[in-house]
Amino acid sequence: xxxxxxxxxxxxxxxxxxxxxxxxxxxxxxxxxxxxxxxxxxxxxxxxxxxxxxxxxxxxxxxxxxxxxxxxxxxxxxxxxxxxxxxxxxxxxxxxxxxxxxxxxxxxxxx
Amino acid sequence: xxxxxxxxxxxxxxxxxxxxxxxxxxxxxxxxxxxxxxxxxxxxxxxxxxxxxxxxxxxxxxxxxxxxxxxxxxxxxxxxxxxxxxxxxxxxxxxxxxxxxxxxxxxxxxxxx
Numbered sequence: 001x002x003x004x005x006x007x008x009x010x011x012x013x014x015x016x017x018x019x020x021x022x023x024x025x026x027x028x029x030x031x032x033x034x035x036x037x038x039x040x041x042x043x044x045x046x047x048x049x050x051x052x053x054x055x056x057x058x059x060x061x062x063x064x065x066x067x068x069x070x071x072x073x074x075x076x077x078x079x080x081x082x083x084x085x086x087x088x089x090x091x092x093x094x095x096x097x098x099x100x101x102x103x104x105x106x107x108x109x110x111x
Numbered sequence: 112x113x114x115x116x117x118x119x120x121x122x123x124x125x126x127x128x129x130x131x132x133x134x135x136x137x138x139x140x141x142x143x144x145x146x147x148x149x150x151x152x153x154x155x156x157x158x159x160x161x162x163x164x165x166x167x168x169x170x171x172x173x174x175x176x177x178x179x180x181x182x183x184x185x186x187x188x189x190x191x192x193x194x195x196x197x198x199x200x201x202x203x204x205x206x207x208x209x210x211x212x213x214x215x216x217x218x219x220x221x222x223x224x
Contacts, residue, residue: 031210042202043154045212088154097142097209098167101154 002027002093004102012108019079021105023072023089030092032065032072033099038085046074079109115216117203123222129191132219134203135184142206144213145178145188149199160186193223 003026013019023032031050035043047056049065049072056063062075072089089102116135124130136143144159158168163180171178175194180186190197200220204213 033212042215042218043204043213044215048210048212092210096167097161098156098159099144099213100156101146103153 002091002100004089004091004100006087006089006102006105008105009103010106010108012110013079015081015109015111016078019076019083019107021074021087021089021107023074023102025070025091027094028069030069030094032069033090034063034072034074035088035090035101036085037088037104041085043088076107079107081109081111083107084109115203115205115214117201117216117219119219120217121220121222123224124193126194126223127192128223129189130193130197130221130223132188132201132203132221134186134188134216136186136203136205137207137214138184140205140207140214142209142213143180143186144204144206145186146202146204146215147199148202148218154202157188190221193221195223198222 006023031048033048034046036046037043047063052069053067054065060077064073076083086104086106088104090099092099118133141162145157146154147157148154157170158178159166160180176190178188200218202215202218204215206213
């Protein structure tokens with residue numbers, strides 16, 4: 001079945017450093033979504049990418065969808081302590097509305 | 112809108128007991144999802160509904176798990192009998208349209224002892 005992997009699994013950074021998480025799907029995706037889950041919280045939607053090669057920005061966050069629509073990345077510039085949490089990508093199984101979540105990247109920011 | 116509402120927030124039960132988790136989706140949302148989150152398996156989709164009809168329940172782990180959506184504003188996930196390996200956080204989420212963002216509830220932390 002479809003698999004969505006993310007690397008790294010964990011990342012510790014000093015506040016002010018940049019952070020990137022990578023998402024790779026075993027199948028081509030029609031779109032990809034990114035969520036953030038704070039410790040003890042629930043996943044919160046960040047963004048959706050649809051087009052091949054699409055790049056979207058939200059303040060310090062930059063999201064990219066690969067040309068082949070099988071991978072994606074999230075880059076955070078100058079991390080802050082408020083960025084702490086686990087970042088998930090999610091993509092739909094082909095022809096369905098069944099979103100498979102990636103394995104997640106847990107980010108810790110050291111002040 | 113208050114968002115997706117789940118109850119209870121925490122549930123501790125003994126092995127063999129029946130457990131019922133409840134979810135109220137956002138009003139007007141046509142899609143409802145039940146997810147389970149554990150350290151070992153991450154976020155797994157158990158089942159999802161469209162207009163109260165179960166569309167895909169291939170993620171339901173065993174016959175001990177069942178889910179219903181009797182109307183547009185209420186869904187339940189039942190485990191009978193419960194086992195310690197069912198311990199996890201169960202999330203309900205809803206979405207307004209196909210391929211749009213999902214809004215998650217606060218989750219129910221289930222512990223089976």
